[in-house]
Amino acid sequence: MVIVLALVHPFFLYFPVKPEEMREVKATTQTPSAAVVVDLGLPSGWRQHVAPNQVPDRCADCNPRHKGKCFDQRYPVGTLCNMAECCSCAFCRSGPHTTWSTPDGVVLESLTTATEPPFVYVFNPLDKDMLYIRERLVVEPDLTRIWMNSTRECCAAPGGLVVDVGSNFGWYAMLSLSLGCSVVAFEPVRAYQDVIRLAVHLNGASFAKRLTVYGNAVLDKPGNFSMIVPLAGAARPPDTATTRWAARVAGGGGKPSLYSHKRTHMGMAALLGPRGRLAVKDVAESTADTLTYRQPVTTVRIDAVLKQPLCMLKIDIEGLEPQALSSAAHLLSLHPVRAATGRDANCILIACQFHSDCMPIAF
Numbered sequence: 001m002v003i004v005l006a007l008v009h010p011f012f013l014y015f016p017v018k019p020e021e022m023r024e025v026k027a028t029t030q031t032p033s034a035a036v037v038v039d040l041g042l043p044s045g046w047r048q049h050v051a052p053n054q055v056p057d058r059c060a061d062c063n064p065r066h067k068g069k070c071f072d073q074r075y076p077v078g079t080l081c082n083m084a085e086c087c088s089c090a091f092c093r094s095g096p097h098t099t100w101s102t103p104d105g106v107v108l109e110s111l112t113t114a115t116e117p118p119f120v121y122v123f124n125p126l127d128k129d130m131l132y133i134r135e136r137l138v139v140e141p142d143l144t145r146i147w148m149n150s151t152r153e154c155c156a157a158p159g160g161l162v163v164d165v166g167s168n169f170g171w172y173a174m175l176s177l178s179l180g181c182s183v184v185a186f187e188p189v190r191a192y193q194d195v196i197r198l199a200v201h202l203n204g205a206s207f208a209k210r211l212t213v214y215g216n217a218v219l220d221k222p223g224n225f226s227m228i229v230p231l232a233g234a235a236r237p238p239d240t241a242t243t244r245w246a247a248r249v250a251g252g253g254g255k256p257s258l259y260s261h262k263r264t265h266m267g268m269a270a271l272l273g274p275r276g277r278l279a280v281k282d283v284a285e286s287t288a289d290t291l292t293y294r295q296p297v298t299t300v301r302i303d304a305v306l307k308q309p310l311c312m313l314k315i316d317i318e319g320l321e322p323q324a325l326s327s328a329a330h331l332l333s334l335h336p337v338r339a340a341t342g343r344d345a346n347c348i349l350i351a352c353q354f355h356s357d358c359m360p361i362a363f
Helices: 019-023 064-070 077-081 141-156 171-178 190-203 205-210 241-246 321-326
Strands: 002-005 047-051 097-101 107-112 120-123 161-165 182-186 211-214 223-232 291-300 312-315 338-340 348-352
Touching: 107 190, 120 171, 120 190, 141 171, 141 312, 161 171, 171 182, 171 190, 171 205, 190 205, 190 211, 205 211, 312 321
Parallel strands: 002 338, 161 182, 161 312, 182 211
Antiparallel strands: 002 348, 047 097, 097 107, 107 120, 223 291, 312 348
């Protein structure tokens, strides 16, 4: 069965194939000439900064009235967890807080998730979508629960595969690896590849062995394009207390950080159309004064890379999901498909499981 969670365009998906026929498909991936396999090794130049959580002897409940203070990512966890009103919060109980500086000077954070099983997740705190990660220790709780319920059994079986198109910081890729699946991810933004690279390093050899990342965007037609990539939100006033305080802590290297810039939607990296046409979705329209840069990318079709049954296909590429989905027509023909609606209006998730009792559902 294939479950599609989306609110992008109305369409039906139903490919009735018997389970035994799906098992006969040889599990293969291939690398066309345009595809770029990302080296997941951690190069020299990374810096780690550990701030042990010094929890006080007396600890009050994690008071909702203090959430604005307790989850302010501009301040180190060690400082926050030393406050009685914050020290019982989830991130204080999850272990030492760690920040990292990439070789390019970008500051990232890592923490242990509240999922079962847990894994180490890495993110850029400049992303607005990461605003509550310290509080919940989970990204997108509703979709994460659906994902785990849909893929746990399939990932536990030999050969379970998840495809993550538009992996961003790799939440669903790492989640799937923690459940036992192999993962093929497509993430063209080099800064996001650094996040995934560090997460793989922190989660160990088992994750690295089962993950392949292609540094390509996905589209129905191969070609060379440009992407507009968010860098940070608007600059903070240079004389604020957090900026002065930031000069005394690790990280930065001249790159924007929470101490110097406001948050923005980092996940809204978008492919520009031919001859510079505007992206389908532009981060500047949702978050004013966002700093961006352009990066050249090469596109590939999913069918050019994958030839095997899978547990889940996720597509989240800022408005070009239908085009990417059409590039996987052969792959989807290997499965019966069941469609359902999901919360995220900009994301397609397809859970593929070997069941024959599928019904087409319109959305």
